[in-house]
Amino acid sequence: MLGPMSKVVPTYHQRVAEEKRGLILTAATALFLESGYDRTSLARIAERAGVSRATLFKQFPSKAALFDAMVTESWSTADDEEPPQAGNVVDGLGILGRRYAELLGRARMADLFRIVIAELPRFPELAHAQFSHGKTPYFESVRRYLLAEHEAGTVRIEDVDLAATQFLGMISNYVFWPTLLVPGWQVSAERVAQVVDEAVRTFAARYAATGPAAATDD
Template identity: 60%
Template structure:
């Protein structure tokens, strides 16, 4: 019979895993994917190479963990909004999306992927499948629920989700890829969110919104 690890050992393993992910994130952002070795990551995290390999067998697996961490949304703390109020639901989703896209390091993570994809196409697949797609799917599911509830009328929830998230990211995120000083203030971001929500309501909403615009 194999002994199960104690609570103490599980906590220590979790702490080491966190240290490895944090060290790898900083090194990837500073030196790029190809320019960062697992040996450097182990040294920066203060763990042995054996410990690192026990947690992450490859650099690709470690990068997957970083992407998942950046895009993680706690479903218990931030469940999908109820579909009964389309405007409130879209506003909640939009604010969460802004928070994800503007967190420190997200733009740099995308730059790494874009720069390294010709040599490491799996990085792009990781960013898409483990990062963007799970969040996109949550928005698509919300719009389908709104359609079923009668607060939205749409034939293609996937296209509607693409339109909504695109309106937001095209203002708050993608200019950062080329403009180093692109930092819209809170009021500008709020306006971009409001305009995206109003556009969705005008296109897909089924109920008159009593609140002032």
Template identity: 70%
Template structure:
């Protein structure tokens, strides 16, 4: 079978991005239930055949929104163990960038709005988005504990505490307070304080 050329791959990726963005907008405007795949195709400027080829169901399309929103995290690039403050700073800044992107705010709004009628959306968001990222932070804390540079009895709780300190300032207010903005300097300060707190509590 002939593999698609680089050009055709790029075009397919561009169309996929248009579809995901259009779906996100329609889910926010009309609700997940009322936003049909046909309307998504029209908003994205692609044919229904093109959309159905990539996303045969609305659930598959929502999964793509989740994966796209969480994709820019660089989870595979785990900081090396040996310096708890340095490693947490890398992870914290990465997480801050992630939760402050508009796509992430939109995703949370869709999940919250549709939770009563479509709890499977929240499950998809958790299992395909948040959980893998959370697991990467938990695994990093385990490596620091095993290296003797952190005294952490419950890495799962510690990871929750660390990410919570960041998202509680950068993400959650943006969901409920119109016009909530955080300057880059403030974002850096939020991450740095979270790191200091973790090192003070768990540094060996």
């Protein structure tokens, strides 16, 4: 019987399958950017990745399934982390803010948005996949966390959707969106930490039940 600290060690075949999966996703991303989603075939992706067509089709039977996997893996957090427990909104939002900045800082994330934006007129389903499998689930995790803090009495929020959008926007508007528009835009780890910290402080100043917002409500 496995103990609480035991980890399942992947078999050789599982490791090989994961390596090939990574090669396929990397090749697909590059080709979608170079040639466009429509003009890229699964056969070309298999060739670029250096795997057989059978191997690719076994994991991804269609381009749509492949793109869905790109979205899901780009937005995945380590070990499917759950939102922090309610009780301390500064600590909790700090965790969520750092996690969000890490997601947005992944190289594949910017590529994913570039593909969606470029293909939106002809393939709106890609944008749907991006939001339904990626951004929306993460947004919902932040929303649920803020609702839990509201119910715990640590914050007073009338519009949770707006509050979650405000918090995430304070981070993404500095660390992510300029990467799509400003050539050479880079943000150091120290600057990212500062951006997240200031977003948390600003949010707490507005919504914390013991802060200025609470005094205004009385």
